[in-house]
Amino acid sequence: MKKIIVQKYGGTSVENIKKMKNIVNRVIKLYDEGHSIVLVISAMGKTTDHLVEMAKAITENPDKRELDMLISTGEQVSVSLISIIFKSLGYDSISLTGYQAGIVTSSDYNKGKIADIDISKIKKYLQEKKIVIVAGFQGITENGDITTLGRGGSDTTAVALAAKLQSICEIYTDVDGIYAIDPKKYKNAQLLSEISYEEMMELSNLGAKVMEMRSVEMGKIFNVPIHIGNSVTGIIGTIIKDEDQLMEKKIITGLATEHNVAMVTISDVLYQSGDIYKIFNLLSEGEINIDMISQTAPIDGKINVSLSTPSLDVDSLKSVLKDYHTHKLYVDENMTKISVVGIGMIDQSGVASKLFNIFDNLGIHFKQVTTSEISISFIVNNEDSYSLIEEIAKAFNLSNN
Ligand code: ADP
Ligand code: ASP
Ligand code: MG
Numbered sequence: 001m002k003k004i005i006v007q008k009y010g011g012t013s014v015e016n017i018k019k020m021k022n023i024v025n026r027v028i029k030l031y032d033e034g035h036s037i038v039l040v041i042s043a044m045g046k047t048t049d050h051l052v053e054m055a056k057a058i059t060e061n062p063d064k065r066e067l068d069m070l071i072s073t074g075e076q077v078s079v080s081l082i083s084i085i086f087k088s089l090g091y092d093s094i095s096l097t098g099y100q101a102g103i104v105t106s107s108d109y110n111k112g113k114i115a116d117i118d119i120s121k122i123k124k125y126l127q128e129k130k131i132v133i134v135a136g137f138q139g140i141t142e143n144g145d146i147t148t149l150g151r152g153g154s155d156t157t158a159v160a161l162a163a164k165l166q167s168i169c170e171i172y173t174d175v176d177g178i179y180a181i182d183p184k185k186y187k188n189a190q191l192l193s194e195i196s197y198e199e200m201m202e203l204s205n206l207g208a209k210v211m212e213m214r215s216v217e218m219g220k221i222f223n224v225p226i227h228i229g230n231s232v233t234g235i236i237g238t239i240i241k242d243e244d245q246l247m248e249k250k251i252i253t254g255l256a257t258e259h260n261v262a263m264v265t266i267s268d269v270l271y272q273s274g275d276i277y278k279i280f281n282l283l284s285e286g287e288i289n290i291d292m293i294s295q296t297a298p299i300d301g302k303i304n305v306s307l308s309t310p311s312l313d314v315d316s317l318k319s320v321l322k323d324y325h326t327h328k329l330y331v332d333e334n335m336t337k338i339s340v341v342g343i344g345m346i347d348q349s350g351v352a353s354k355l356f357n358i359f360d361n362l363g364i365h366f367k368q369v370t371t372s373e374i375s376i377s378f379i380v381n382n383e384d385s386y387s388l389i390e391e392i393a394k395a396f397n398l399s400n401n
Contacts (some may be wrong), residue, residue: 004167008040008158013231015045043074064109075135093131098138105139112147155215163222177237180398205340207258250345252396272299286320336385339377
């Protein structure tokens with residue numbers, strides 16, 4: 001049966017013309033079989049990073065609207081080059097910006113949310129047998145201003161288009177699919193043939209940036225199975241799908257890590273809601289990202305509050321709290337957050353004790369622990385993270401051997 005297929009290619013997959021040509025040749029085979037093709041393309045290689053750096057060399061806080069004008073240009077370069085390749089080979093294609101593709105977003109610059117997609121133009125081009133090439137990561141507000149969707153946002157463009165076109169959705173990247181652990185950090189990681197939307201969202205949120213979290217959420221809401229594969233070979237390694245359709249529910253499906261985390265402890269905080277509010281209000285005004293929060297039991301009317309934050313935010317945190325002299329501040333930088341994720345945790349107990357046993361055997365302490373329904377996260381010293389990943393992978397069958 002002839003199908004509409006949306007394929008997305010990420011930055012590393014289109015970092016040079018040779019890689020683009022390889023993709024174009026594979027797409028031509030599908031097109032020649034009679035399928036309708038919509039491509040969503042990211043900016044070449046590290047282009048977006050370089051554009052952000054240029055703006056930040058001028059000012060630490062570039063105007064958000066202008067930043068979107070700037071960083072949306074990366075995708076415009078890659079879609080036009082790919083279309084030029086198709087046309088040079090005699091194939092009819094058309095490159096489109098987010099605006100031309102009908103992608104309307106909220107007016108939150110740098111993190112726009114797709115409000116709707118008017119797919120009439122894309123459909124018209126597909127009927128004219130054109131290969132449609134859409135710039136990922138961007139859209140337009142109702143007022144006609146260009147927005148971007150947040151880093152990694154081309155995934156969201158692809159899933160949203162697939163939902164709207166009721167098509168197949170394929171995301172091609174520089175690895176074979178979703179692994180139990182980032183294969184660049186742990187080379188024996190197992191490739192997962194399937195994973196639920198919930199687990200993938202949790203892994204993305206906890207540091208596995210292989211898929212942008214909102215794209216997975218969109219797949220779940222609109223019931224779009226997401227196929228992840230290798231952009232060089234074209235082989236699909238993983239399908240992200242509904243939990244009910246999983247062949248097997250594992251207790252632990254994957255592990256995500258976040259490096260460069262700092263643990264901050266504020267001691268001698270008065271045990272009054274007003275005092276705690278003051279601290280967190282200052283942190284919020286300073287736009288400090290806060291992740292895990294815990295507090296000790298009150299002793300003599302005082303508590304210690306601990307929180308984790310990206311190391312990058314530590315200087316701002318110190319300066320925001322510097323006028324607040326009544327407390328002492330302890331900062332541990334160079335920490336890693338390790339999270340294990342699995343839908344089977346909902347109805348099976350014993351995961352925490354198995355993990356604590358691993359910590360005990362290795363003689364490693366964690367600084368902070370939190371749980372959700374399908375995950376447990378620990379903060380540990382960077383240097384302890386490697387042996388922990390190795391042992392957790394062995395204990396929960398996340399590795400190939
Ligand atoms: P793209 O440019 O194609 O969007 P990304 O860099 O955003 O690619 O995502 C792919 C990268 O995600 C891989 O190179 C890999 O290092 C990383 N990654 C992190 N966690 C995982 C995981 N669990 N499975 C696969 N890749 C992962
Ligand atoms: N080019 C954008 C980024 O680097 C969007 C994407 O690649 O998905 O974040
Ligand atoms: Mg990406």
